[in-house]
Amino acid sequence: MNSVKAFAPATVANVACGFDIFGFAIEEPGDVVELRRRDEPGIVITDIFGDEGRLPRNAEKNAVTVVMLRLLEHLGIQDFGCEVVLHKNMPLGSGMGSSAASSVAGVVAMNELLGNPLTRQELLPFAMEGERMASGSAHADNVGPSLLGGFVVIRSYTPLDIFTIPVPEDLYCTLVHPDIEINTKDARFILRNEVSLKNTIAQMGNVAGLVAGLMKADYELIGRSMVDVIIEPVRSILIPEFNAVKQAAISNGALGCSISGSGPSLFALSRGMESAIKAGNAMQQQFAAAGIESSVHVSAINKGGAVVLEK
Numbered sequence: 001m002n003s004v005k006a007f008a009p010a011t012v013a014n015v016a017c018g019f020d021i022f023g024f025a026i027e028e029p030g031d032v033v034e035l036r037r038r039d040e041p042g043i044v045i046t047d048i049f050g051d052e053g054r055l056p057r058n059a060e061k062n063a064v065t066v067v068m069l070r071l072l073e074h075l076g077i078q079d080f081g082c083e084v085v086l087h088k089n090m091p092l093g094s095g096m097g098s099s100a101a102s103s104v105a106g107v108v109a110m111n112e113l114l115g116n117p118l119t120r121q122e123l124l125p126f127a128m129e130g131e132r133m134a135s136g137s138a139h140a141d142n143v144g145p146s147l148l149g150g151f152v153v154i155r156s157y158t159p160l161d162i163f164t165i166p167v168p169e170d171l172y173c174t175l176v177h178p179d180i181e182i183n184t185k186d187a188r189f190i191l192r193n194e195v196s197l198k199n200t201i202a203q204m205g206n207v208a209g210l211v212a213g214l215m216k217a218d219y220e221l222i223g224r225s226m227v228d229v230i231i232e233p234v235r236s237i238l239i240p241e242f243n244a245v246k247q248a249a250i251s252n253g254a255l256g257c258s259i260s261g262s263g264p265s266l267f268a269l270s271r272g273m274e275s276a277i278k279a280g281n282a283m284q285q286q287f288a289a290a291g292i293e294s295s296v297h298v299s300a301i302n303k304g305g306a307v308v309l310e311k
């Protein structure tokens, strides 16, 4: 095989109460990567579209290629050469798992080009290395769902224990990206290291409630459990109009609303697509009233994750 094209979707990490342990992918947008074998050794980024020239062309510094380098090292493959073209289909520092989508598309495409030596689950640690490079932390709540699809739970990081749980068929996500940028590294740096016992108890109740609500298709329970008493109060300060936009979503029928990943995007979950569209319109209008442009994506939960488009 000489060339491969792969797609990896955007993701919503944390899902309110599950900092670093919950995430799901949406259908669109997603990054697309094209790999083409070349005779000379080395991984070379030949083109990146959609990044306004902002992303590094150095393979060690770009999330899409650093994962390929680590995979080749692990497999003991030397003198391998390929050209990489990245189609960057989402903004950087968006809270939509932008770096993760590149890492996952990169590692899936490379694995395919090599004849699939590793399973999807086995690719996860390599995709996490892209997150380490981009944000200083190898968190799996974006790369996990982008790679595997479904609603992902990371029970443990050491050892890595990750699984998916079922979600109700009629559950829809509204993802609203205001036209501002927040770096995940910065948004992690401002978090406190200590959590009170009172907040730990509240958060654990909501984590349990959200898992049970999703598995039992209990929409009311899902909504009641989308409460984050630890991270959201700190990070929401970085997002202009956060409270008003969240309120707009809930007043317009969303089950719950919180920060997507480290922000600035907000996500809401709703029962049914119509309700999700209505919440999205209200959220966008609220941002617009404050002079902030935003884009809205409405999607079911993506069950399959990354896909090989061509080979």
Ligand SMILES: Nc1ncnc2c1ncn2[C@@H]1O[C@H](COP(=O)(O)OP(=O)(O)O)[C@@H](O)[C@H]1O
Pocket: 054, 055, 056, 061, 062, 063, 064, 091, 092, 093, 094, 095, 096, 097, 098, 099, 100, 102, 103, 134, 135, 182, 183, 184, 185, 261, 262, 263
């Ligand atoms: N292929 C890539 N796509 C997106 N960001 C990348 C990529 N490669 C490196 N980065 C770096 O990662 C950082 C953005 O990642 P992050 O803040 O996690 O964004 P997001 O919250 O959207 O995932 C930026 O510093 C960017 O330069």
Ligand SMILES: N[C@@H](CCOP(=O)(O)O)C(=O)O
Pocket: 011, 013, 014, 019, 020, 021, 094, 095, 096, 097, 098, 099, 139, 141, 142, 184, 187, 188, 260, 261, 262, 263
């Ligand atoms: N759990 C991470 C998720 C970051 O998501 P991103 O989409 O902002 O990269 C965190 O909250 O830091």
